[in-house]
Amino acid sequence: MKRKIKIALLRALCIISATFTCALVLFLLVYILAKGVPNISWELLSEKPSYLSGKIGILPDILNTVYIIVATLIFVLPLGVGAAVYLTEYAKNKRLVAVIEYAAETLSGIPSIIYGLVGMLFFCQFLGMQTSLLAGALTLVIMNLPTVMRTTQESLKTVPQSYREGAFGLGAGKWRVIRTVVLPGCIDGVITGCILSVGRILGESAALLFTAGTAHALNGFFGGLRSSGSTLTVSLYMYVKEEGEFGVGFAIAAILMVLTLLVNLLAMLVGRWFKRKRNYE
Amino acid sequence: MKKQRAFEDFVHGIFLFLGLVTVGFVLLITVYLVIAGIPAIREIGILNFLFNIKWASTASEPSYGILPFILTSVYGTAGAIILGVPVGFLTSVYLAKLAPEKIRTVVSGAVSLLAGIPSVVYGLVGMMVLVPGIRRLFHIPDGASLFAAIIVLAIMILPSIINVSITALEAVPREYEDASLALGATPVETYFRVSVPAAKSGIAAAVVLGVGRAIGEAMAVMMVSGNAPNMPELFGSVRFLTTAVASEMSYSSGLQRQALFSIALVLFLFIMLINAALNFFLKRSKE
Known part of the structure; x- marks a missing residue:
């Protein structure tokens, strides 16, 4: 009982x-x-904030978020994929592999506020980039490197060893095998890594506060990278905490929520699609 | 042939470099934090810095004691673990072992959404729902407190705890459970008496990961904890290690700014300890 x-x-x-x-x-x-x-209106989405009319618009913040995502991915993809290729295809020294993997794990455990601080010291001050979207994006590159590296590594492991052997047997050199057999096989890992990184960049704020800054100016892509700019999350924080604009805060929160939902959904669908594709092969 | 060989070596070199970039980044972060963090600790004195209970960085006779921040971070993390681990652990047992396939898919989706919500959004909801709620419920003048931060952190660490625990529980060999069932134990007994003990290293790793997440969170905590540099009190306004760095950085200068870097260094040391513990448990759970 x-x-x-x-x-x-x-x-x-x-x-x-x-x-x-x-x-x-x-x-x-x-x-x-x-x-x-x-609280979401066309005016809010399509204009920049103006002190003259007292209106708030988040178009610059939306653009800044897009710019920073694009810039981060441009840098992090080659780095992450290259590191994964090295680990699975080249590395023979077990100790070196362990060191690199331990470093990647360490990176994924470091809190974003520390990234923000080091990003500020290194990119903004030491390299003289000032507070700019580029400095923010480079900080995010360090943060997202382990993610891209891991997803690529996992998809590389699913490329059958026989493909590589077949290519070597036909007389291809190592680089040719990697270019024609290995890299096409890790597309799914790269895409998954991209989606996960986008989700993380969308939600990041502490690392960007001191590296990318809080300005709301309307810029083009290259102009934006060189100037300070606030992403959606940083703007949410500034509007709510510094200006008491809770309506705008909730509007941005709703947008972020929908985007997070979309990113999650996309990750799930892509995961399923690749799984099915692999089962067919 | 020789040219081909040289080319291959060149490509090998490039990939080796890309592989080492990760290590380079870790070194960069460590070196920068140490270089930036040491001067202020030297000037203030390490004991005074770590154990003085008064932080008054902008006073005419400034005092730089970070014990309040350290204790707040430790208490806040402990509170979040006490609230978050039972819920996360039980949810993971349900998802890994008890739930029907369909419910499992839905709940897992919900958990990954929880993981994806930006921390400023947690902060906003905490500010608008939790803080006024606590003020009314406990009749205190301001609800922005350690307690509010603990609840927000407990929610934010749930997904990490759930996901890592599920992975650990699913890795338990099927034969263990079958043996227990064959001996007459019911499924629920089997899961708690056999599967959970077998997965205990993985579950410990989940808790440690939660600790790391909680101690490193800055923005959400900044929005709900009141941010006054007091010694921690459950219903008092407090400041964490992370928020101490974030809240004064924009207007700091001189020794005050250097002291903020020292706080970051202390936080970094905490994180490295937690990482080492995490690795220990993960390695043991793989064996």
């Missing part, structure tokens, strides 16, 4: 916890959308 009660209790606790987690997500989603969507 006592045993039965204990079992029922444990089972109930598990179900309650899972329900609580779900309810929490549902509450956050509904609350933010309900508070934020009514």
Whole structure:
């Protein structure tokens, strides 16, 4: 009897916890959308803030977010893919592999505020970039490197060894094998890495506050990279904490929430698609 | 042939360089934090810096004691673990072992959404819902407190705990569970008496990862904790190691600025310790 009660209790606790987690997500989603969507207007999305008319527009922040995502990916993809190719295709020294993997794990454990600080010291001050989107993007490159590296490494492991041997057997050199056999096989890892990185960049704020800055000027891509600019998350923080503009804050939160949902959905669909494709092969 | 060989060596060199970039970045971060963090500690004195309970960086006679920040970070993290681990652990047992396939897919989706929500959004909701709620519930003048930060952190570490625990629970060999079931234990008993102990290193890793996440979070905490450099009190306004760095950086100069770098160095040392613990548990769970 006592045993039965204990079992029922444990089972109930598990179900309650899972329900609580779900309810929490549902509450956050509904609350933010309900508070934020009514505050989203075409004017908010299509204009820049103006002190003259006292209006707030988040177009510069949206563009800055796009710029910083593009700039980060441009740098992080070759670095991450190259590191993964080295680890799976070239590295023979086990100790060196262990050191590189330990470094990658260390990087993924470092909090973003520390990235922000080092980014400020190194990119903004030492390399003289000032607070600029480029400095922010380079800081994010360091943060996202482990992610791209890991997803690429995992997809490289699924390229069958026989493909490589076949190519070597036909007389191809190492680089040719990598270019024609190995790299095409890691496309899915690269895409997954991109999606995960985009999600992380969208949500990042602490690392950008002191590297990319808080300006709301409307710029083109290259002009934007050289000047200070606030992304959506940083703007949310500044509007809410420094200016008490909660309406704008919730509007940005709702936009971020929808984008996060989309990124998650995309990651899931892409994951399924690649899995199916691999099963066909 | 020789030319071909040289070319291959060249490509090899490039990939070797790309592989070493990660190590370079870790060294860069470490070196910069040490170089930037040491001067202020030297000037203030390490004992005074770590154990003085008064932080008054802009006073006419400034005092740079970071014990309040250290204790707040430790208490805040401990609180988040106490609240977050049971919920996360039980959810992961449910998802890994008990849940039907369909429910599992939905709940996993919800968990990954929770992981993706930006920390400033958590901060905003905390500011608008938690802080006023705590003020009304406990009749205190301001709800922005350590308690509010603990709740936000507990929610934010849930996805890490759940995901890592699920991976650990799923790696438990099927035969262990079958043996237990064959001996007459019910499924629930089997999961808690056999699967969980078998996955304990992985679950420990999940908790350590949660600790790392909680101690490193800055923005969400900054928005709900009140940000006064007091010694920690559950319902008092407090400042964490992370928020101490973030809140004064924009207007600091001189020794005050250097002291902020020293705080970051202390935080970094905490994180390195946690990383080492995480690696230890992950390695053991693989064996």
